[in-house]
Amino acid sequence: MPVSSTDLIHHGYLPPAGFAGTQPGIFKASTVFFPNVAAMRQFEWKDKSAYTYGLHGTPTSYTLEERLCTLEGGLQCLLVPSGLAAIANVSLALLNSGDEVLIPDNVYGPNKALAQGELMHWGISHQFYDALNPQDLAAKITPKTRLVWLEAAGSVTLEFPDLIAQVRICKAAGVLCALDNTWGAGLAFAPFDLQPGAKMPLAVDISIHALTKYPNGGGDVLMGSVITRSEALHMQLKLCHMRLGLGVAANDVESVLRGLPSIKLRYTAHDEATRALAHWCQTRPEFAQVLHPALANSPGHRHWQVLCGGGPGTAAGLFSVIFKPDYSQAQVDAFCDGLKLFEIGYSWGGPVSLVMPYNLASMRAGWPAHLAHGTLVRFSIGLEAVDDLRADLAAALHLLA
Ligand SMILES: *Cc1c(COP(=O)(O)O)cnc(C)c1O
Numbered sequence: 001m002p003v004s005s006t007d008l009i010h011h012g013y014l015p016p017a018g019f020a021g022t023q024p025g026i027f028k029a030s031t032v033f034f035p036n037v038a039a040m041r042q043f044e045w046k047d048k049s050a051y052t053y054g055l056h057g058t059p060t061s062y063t064l065e066e067r068l069c070t071l072e073g074g075l076q077c078l079l080v081p082s083g084l085a086a087i088a089n090v091s092l093a094l095l096n097s098g099d100e101v102l103i104p105d106n107v108y109g110p111n112k113a114l115a116q117g118e119l120m121h122w123g124i125s126h127q128f129y130d131a132l133n134p135q136d137l138a139a140k141i142t143p144k145t146r147l148v149w150l151e152a153a154g155s156v157t158l159e160f161p162d163l164i165a166q167v168r169i170c171k172a173a174g175v176l177c178a179l180d181n182t183w184g185a186g187l188a189f190a191p192f193d194l195q196p197g198a199k200m201p202l203a204v205d206i207s208i209h210a211l212t213k214y215p216n217g218g219g220d221v222l223m224g225s226v227i228t229r230s231e232a233l234h235m236q237l238k239l240c241h242m243r244l245g246l247g248v249a250a251n252d253v254e255s256v257l258r259g260l261p262s263i264k265l266r267y268t269a270h271d272e273a274t275r276a277l278a279h280w281c282q283t284r285p286e287f288a289q290v291l292h293p294a295l296a297n298s299p300g301h302r303h304w305q306v307l308c309g310g311g312p313g314t315a316a317g318l319f320s321v322i323f324k325p326d327y328s329q330a331q332v333d334a335f336c337d338g339l340k341l342f343e344i345g346y347s348w349g350g351p352v353s354l355v356m357p358y359n360l361a362s363m364r365a366g367w368p369a370h371l372a373h374g375t376l377v378r379f380s381i382g383l384e385a386v387d388d389l390r391a392d393l394a395a396a397l398h399l400l401a
Pocket residue numbers: 081082083084085108155180182183210211212213222223224347348
């Protein structure tokens with residue numbers, strides 16, 4: 001008799017327990033089985049004491065959540081399908097009709113778009129504040145303010161805010177603050193201990209992170225995290241996360257688990273190469289301004305020193321240049337097209353260097369006084385040999401002569 005499909009599905013074999021390898025196993029699930037009906041009724045997913053459904057967590061997702069808490073100094077973590085979904089999870093969980101959210105003027109663009117789209121449609125208002133002026137943030141907090149977004153450094157113009165003053169202002173006003181910590185990645189500074197050694201730890205309430213960038217590191221996975229130290233806040237975020245169905249795929253989680261052990265080495269390598277190239281760009285006559293928080297004349301450099309300093313300090317793999325205004329958009333585009341090693345593409349944190357021109361005028365209400373006039377180009381520095389990248393930049397600049 002040929003085998004019955006039942007015997008293939010309900011197979012009795014269980015491998016011996018205790019397998020140990022470098023990477024944890026991958027557990028994939030929509031359905032998970034309960035041993036009996038009583039267990040089904042009793043099992044609780046909210047405190048992670050049992051498994052009930054793939055969307056509610058698996059050994060694989062729990063493992064990454066714990067490691068990310070270690071990376072950022074948090075206590076509870078949620079995984080979401082992208083960095084942007086992490087932003088949406090926070091704003092949708094915490095804001096109600098009639099509330100207002102404050103957002104830095106140099107924030108990651110889609111955070112603004114969410115505020116101007118869905119949040120506005122649902123009766124949630126927003127104001128943009130000057131990321132370089134804590135007094136502007138303080139002045140914009142009203143009784144309607146429910147949430148303040150923070151970002152250090154701004155993702156295109158890389159101004160570094162006085163994060164410590166900003167968080168203090170939020171605490172004094174009793175308003176929740178959520179940090180987009182993608183740039184710092186848990187490595188440049190500790191979001192839940194902004195002043196190491198202080199008697200009372202100064203912490204953001206929530207840290208979100210595009211794991212798409214450095215934690216994964218391959219440029220091939222989208223994922224985000226939402227980390228807190230407050231159980232009550234975590235539960236509010238988690239219930240919204242569950243209702244929205246923000247599941248992540250186990251194979252993607254595995255990619256991030258593989259990337260995480262080398263994150264510090266990669267971040268350091270990106271940092272060193274980026275600074276070398278930013279310094280070199282400062283010597284070039286084509287640029288009116290080079291934006292990188294570790295450069296002494298970059299906006300917010302002093303605040304970067306305080307938060308990420310100590311020795312040479314720590315920074316991520318991004319810098320931007322503003323071309324002198326005598327270079328036309330067409331010339332700047334030709335420069336970007338002329339680069340051979342830098343690919344034209346969004347995102348960052350992977351092995352391949354990237355370049356992207358930005359239309360700053362369309363991103364800000366007015367041209368910021370601290371930025372030179374001209375076309376802005378952002379570089380994400382990958383893991384190629386820095387001499388090759390410098391030669392590539394020089395060759396593409398030569399096309400402008
Ligand atoms: C990339 C990025 C995000 C969004 O991440 P995705 O995974 O691409 O959605 C959010 N914030 C910052 C600062 C980012 O750089």
